[in-house]
Amino acid sequence: MDSTMIMTALLMLAAGIGVFLISCNMLSSNLESISSSKLRAMFSKASKSKIRGVGIGAVSTAAIQSSGATTVLVIGFVNAGIMSLPLAASIIYGANIGTTITAQIVALGSFGSSISMTSIFSAFAGIGAFMSLFAKTDKYKKVGGIIAGFGLLFVGLSLMSDSMEGFAELPEVKELLASINNVILLVIVGVILTAIVQSSSVVTGLAVVMVAEGLISLEQGIYITLGSNIGSCIVAIIAGFTSGLNAKRTALIHLLFNTFGTVLFVIVGYIMKPFGIYYSTFFEAAFPGMGAVQLAMFHTFFNCTVVLIMLPLTDKLIGIVTRILPDKHVETVTDDSVPHLYYVNDLMLRTPAIAVEQVKNEIINMSRLAMENFRLSYTMIQTMNFDRLDDFKLNEEKIDYLNKEVARFLVKLSNQPLSSSDSIYVSTAYKSVTDLERIGDYAENIVEYAVKMKDTGEGFSSIALEEIVKVEQMVEDLYDKILLAYSNKDRRSLEIAYDIEEQIDVFTSEMAVNHIQRLNDGICTLDVGAKYLALASDTERVADHLINFGKVIRDLKPNAQ
Numbered sequence: 001m002d003s004t005m006i007m008t009a010l011l012m013l014a015a016g017i018g019v020f021l022i023s024c025n026m027l028s029s030n031l032e033s034i035s036s037s038k039l040r041a042m043f044s045k046a047s048k049s050k051i052r053g054v055g056i057g058a059v060s061t062a063a064i065q066s067s068g069a070t071t072v073l074v075i076g077f078v079n080a081g082i083m084s085l086p087l088a089a090s091i092i093y094g095a096n097i098g099t100t101i102t103a104q105i106v107a108l109g110s111f112g113s114s115i116s117m118t119s120i121f122s123a124f125a126g127i128g129a130f131m132s133l134f135a136k137t138d139k140y141k142k143v144g145g146i147i148a149g150f151g152l153l154f155v156g157l158s159l160m161s162d163s164m165e166g167f168a169e170l171p172e173v174k175e176l177l178a179s180i181n182n183v184i185l186l187v188i189v190g191v192i193l194t195a196i197v198q199s200s201s202v203v204t205g206l207a208v209v210m211v212a213e214g215l216i217s218l219e220q221g222i223y224i225t226l227g228s229n230i231g232s233c234i235v236a237i238i239a240g241f242t243s244g245l246n247a248k249r250t251a252l253i254h255l256l257f258n259t260f261g262t263v264l265f266v267i268v269g270y271i272m273k274p275f276g277i278y279y280s281t282f283f284e285a286a287f288p289g290m291g292a293v294q295l296a297m298f299h300t301f302f303n304c305t306v307v308l309i310m311l312p313l314t315d316k317l318i319g320i321v322t323r324i325l326p327d328k329h330v331e332t333v334t335d336d337s338v339p340h341l342y343y344v345n346d347l348m349l350r351t352p353a354i355a356v357e358q359v360k361n362e363i364i365n366m367s368r369l370a371m372e373n374f375r376l377s378y379t380m381i382q383t384m385n386f387d388r389l390d391d392f393k394l395n396e397e398k399i400d401y402l403n404k405e406v407a408r409f410l411v412k413l414s415n416q417p418l419s420s421s422d423s424i425y426v427s428t429a430y431k432s433v434t435d436l437e438r439i440g441d442y443a444e445n446i447v448e449y450a451v452k453m454k455d456t457g458e459g460f461s462s463i464a465l466e467e468i469v470k471v472e473q474m475v476e477d478l479y480d481k482i483l484l485a486y487s488n489k490d491r492r493s494l495e496i497a498y499d500i501e502e503q504i505d506v507f508t509s510e511m512a513v514n515h516i517q518r519l520n521d522g523i524c525t526l527d528v529g530a531k532y533l534a535l536a537s538d539t540e541r542v543a544d545h546l547i548n549f550g551k552v553i554r555d556l557k558p559n560a561q
Helices: 003-034 036-044 050-064 067-079 085-098 100-110 114-134 138-168 171-179 183-197 200-212 218-231 233-240 245-275 279-286 291-324 346-350 352-383 389-414 420-456 462-488 491-520 526-555
Strands: none
Touching: 003 138, 050 067, 050 085, 050 291, 067 085, 067 245, 085 100, 085 245, 085 291, 100 200, 100 291, 114 138, 183 200, 183 218, 183 245, 200 218, 200 291, 218 233, 218 245, 218 279, 218 291, 233 245, 245 279, 245 291, 279 291, 346 352, 346 389, 352 389, 352 420, 352 462, 352 526, 389 420, 420 526, 462 491, 462 526, 491 526
C-alpha cells in the first residue's frame, strides 16, 4: 500500500467522520423538531421520581440522538431554577443510556452481511432526500430529514469501514495499534478523540467499525469507549461553568458520574486480568463472530450498570458536589439585583424546540415585570409615596435588558431548524417583547407625572382618584385574561380580553370628559388636569399593548407546542 493509497484512506476516513457527524445532526434536529411537543410534555411533567427522570433522559436522548444536547438542556433548566439537582442528575443518568442507541445502529450495519445491510440502509439517504425535497407539508419534510439522516449514518459508516479496510492491510498500522495495550492510554485516547469531535457517538461508532474490521481488538475498543464517556462531558462542562452555581453543580455531576463509571470498570478490569478474564471474554462468548455487536452491547451494558449503581447514591453524589461547590460561590448572574435572562441562554440553541418554550417563559416573566412597574407607577401617583422608586428603576433596567437580549436570542433561534408552528411563534415573539417594553415606558411616564406633582405639592381630587383606582383594576383584569390566553393559547380568554379593552377605551374617554367638567367647576388646576389626561391616555395605550401581546396566539394552532 503506497503513500497515495494511505492518503486516500485518510481522506475517506475524514469524509466518513464528516458524513457521520452531519447525519447525527440531521437526526437530532429533525427528530427534536417533529417530537418537540412530546419532549416538552415529558420535561414539564418531570417530578422528583428518580426512575422517571432516568426514563425521561433515556427517551429524550434516544429521540434527539444527542446526550450532549439533553445535558445542556438540563443545565439550562437547573440554571433557570425550574429543575432540581436530584431530577437533573437522574435525567443525565438516563441520557447516558439513551446515547447507546447510536452504537447499536452502527453495529446493525455490521451485522451479518455488512455490505448488504449497509447498502440497504444507505439507500434511505436518497429516499429521505427526495421526500424532503418534494413533500408539501413541514411535517413530512422533517420525516424525510429523519430518513435521510438515518441513511447518511450508514453512508458515513461505509466510508469509515472502507478506509479501515485499507489500514487493516498495512502490517505497520496493525503492529502500532496492537502495541497500544495500556488500558490508561486507551482511555486517554477515547477522552481526547471525543473532546476533539465533541461527540461520543462518533468515537464509539468509529471504535465499532475498527473492531469490525479487525483493526483493533474488542478489549481495546472497550477502553476507548470508556474514555469517550469522560470526553463527552466537555460540552456539559462548557455549558455549566458559564452559568450559575447550580448549573456548575449539574455539569460536575455529569463529569463525576461518567468518571466514576469509567474508573470503576477500569479497576474491575485490572482485578480480572490476573485470572485471565477480560470484558471481551464475556461478550465474545455471548455474541460469537460479531465484533461490532459485542462492542455496542458492552457500551449499553456499561451505561446501564453504572446507572443502577449510582441511582441509589444520587443524594450522596449531590452532597459531594455541593461540598465542592458550596453556596458561597453563587455567581452574580443569579443575583436578582442584576438584569439577566431568567430562562434562556445561547447554549439552549442546541435544542431549538425546547428553546422556543423557554423563550415563552422568558416573555411571560417580562410581562410580569412590566405589569409590576405599572402597578408601582399607579401606587406612586395615588399615594405620592416613593419608597419603592428604586425597585421601579431596577425593574425598568430589567425590562430594557430583556427587550434587547430576548430579541438577540430570537435572531439566533430563527436561524435554527424549527417546526412551522415554532417558526411562526418566533416571528411573533419579536413584536411581543416590544409591546412589553412599551408598557414599561408608559409606566415610567406615569412615575414622572407623580414626581412632578409631588414637587409642586399638587394632587388629584378624590373623584379623580376613584376613577384611577377603577381603571387600574380594569387593566389588571385585562392582564389576567391576556396572560391566560398567551400561556395556554386560550382563544376564549382572548375574546374576553377584547371586551375588557373596549371597556377601558370607553372609560378612559369618560375620564377625559369628567376631567373637563371638573376643570370648569374649578375642582382641579390646569397643570394637574394635563397630567390626568396624560395618565388616561397612557393607560389606554398600555391596554392596547396588552391586547397586541395576547393576540399573537391567533396565528398559532390552538394545540401547537
